[in-house]
Amino acid sequence: MIEAVGLTKRYGAKTAVYNLSFQVRPGTVTGFLGPNGAGKSTTMRMILGLDTPTEGKVTIGGLPFRQTPNAPRQVGALLDAKAVHGGRSARNHLLSLAQLSGIPARRVDEVLGVVGLQDVARKRSKGFSLGMGQRLGIAAALLGDPQVLLFDEPVNGLDPEGILWVRNLMKRLASEGRTVFVSSHLMSEMALTADHLIVIGRGQLLADMSVTDFISTNSADFARVRTPDGEPQSREKLSAALSGAGAQVLTEPDGALRVTGLPLPRISDLAHGSDVRLWELSPHRASLEEAYMRMTQGAVDYRSTVDQKAGLTQQPQPGFGAPRQQIPEVPQQGFYAPPPPGSYAGAPAAAQAAPTAAAPADPTKPEDPR
Ligand SMILES: Nc1ncnc2c1ncn2[C@@H]1O[C@H](COP(=O)(O)OP(=O)(O)OP(=O)(O)O)[C@@H](O)[C@H]1O
Numbered sequence: 001m002i003e004a005v006g007l008t009k010r011y012g013a014k015t016a017v018y019n020l021s022f023q024v025r026p027g028t029v030t031g032f033l034g035p036n037g038a039g040k041s042t043t044m045r046m047i048l049g050l051d052t053p054t055e056g057k058v059t060i061g062g063l064p065f066r067q068t069p070n071a072p073r074q075v076g077a078l079l080d081a082k083a084v085h086g087g088r089s090a091r092n093h094l095l096s097l098a099q100l101s102g103i104p105a106r107r108v109d110e111v112l113g114v115v116g117l118q119d120v121a122r123k124r125s126k127g128f129s130l131g132m133g134q135r136l137g138i139a140a141a142l143l144g145d146p147q148v149l150l151f152d153e154p155v156n157g158l159d160p161e162g163i164l165w166v167r168n169l170m171k172r173l174a175s176e177g178r179t180v181f182v183s184s185h186l187m188s189e190m191a192l193t194a195d196h197l198i199v200i201g202r203g204q205l206l207a208d209m210s211v212t213d214f215i216s217t218n219s220a221d222f223a224r225v226r227t228p229d230g231e232p233q234s235r236e237k238l239s240a241a242l243s244g245a246g247a248q249v250l251t252e253p254d255g256a257l258r259v260t261g262l263p264l265p266r267i268s269d270l271a272h273g274s275d276v277r278l279w280e281l282s283p284h285r286a287s288l289e290e291a292y293m294r295m296t297q298g299a300v301d302y303r304s305t306v307d308q309k310a311g312l313t314q315q316p317q318p319g320f321g322a323p324r325q326q327i328p329e330v331p332q333q334g335f336y337a338p339p340p341p342g343s344y345a346g347a348p349a350a351a352q353a354a355p356t357a358a359a360p361a362d363p364t365k366p367e368d369p370r
């Protein structure tokens, strides 16, 4: 079991982790979630004795990692798949780790097989793809057949087969009674893999509960109700009846009603009482992603904005010769396609852009060539 008590980490003025207390129990996969910069990797580094807590402590099986006897046989971790000497082959990398911990060489070949890298075992790891590197990192974590495993975003870069494999691997390790602590930003994957969740935001604990409880606490179940297409009056009638009975009713893009606050049998009875036929009445559970977004929306540090591309528009420089003419963007047909004849001759932009197959309706706003 991993146990953190009042764990705090400051880097200068930045508090990366604050007063974090939680337990990660054996026999289950515990997901570790939080927005970018929330403090997940920092917490994992403190668990593994790679960073010293400013305050509080964290133990594995009752002892700090550094005091754990023969720790690599007790605890396996994948924190950074790139933390490998690129000049070494996959096999030699694992062999060097094995020798440090008194693990026999044949175990290296075993784990290479487990992660599917046996065919490239003698290739230098600097030529590995992102997913191959992740697999090598997972092999290193499994090397000592440890009881406690930590994985920081293990499915990053893995192909669908690899993602499924990691999911099954985590579940199997937990079913063998091991402690499995795994961070990820893939909510759909976490929903399928984890039994329990620890969610942090800005270094602080937001939730510590089962996946099922997390979803039901942070989202509302709803029913989808569809009346026959082409009978808007039926939909209006039902909507009024449902609202009158205290439901919240929203119309979905396809015309169906999203109803919260009433059980399905009651919705059915109200439709019957209003003499409205139904084409659909189905229960819906919110996804882990919806529940996660709802919970963490106030703790997101890095939010994207719409790309206005205003920084690409050259402003005329006042007092420096004649005002510059804005060069219209011309939709290109391929790499280095020449501009259409007559372009850049001072004609209005809309008149200049040659109508090509790829040209959008408004030539002043060409399509993103990507
Ligand atoms: N060595 C360091 N020195 C200074 N600041 C650091 C250091 N390591 C982490 N931080 C800061 O601590 C905060 C938490 O970082 P951390 O890497 O733990 O987040 P994370 O939850 O793993 O994020 P991500 O999902 O992006 O991997 C960030 O603001 C980061 O800039």
Ligand SMILES: [Mg+2]
Pocket: 040, 041, 042, 152
């Ligand atoms: Mg991280």
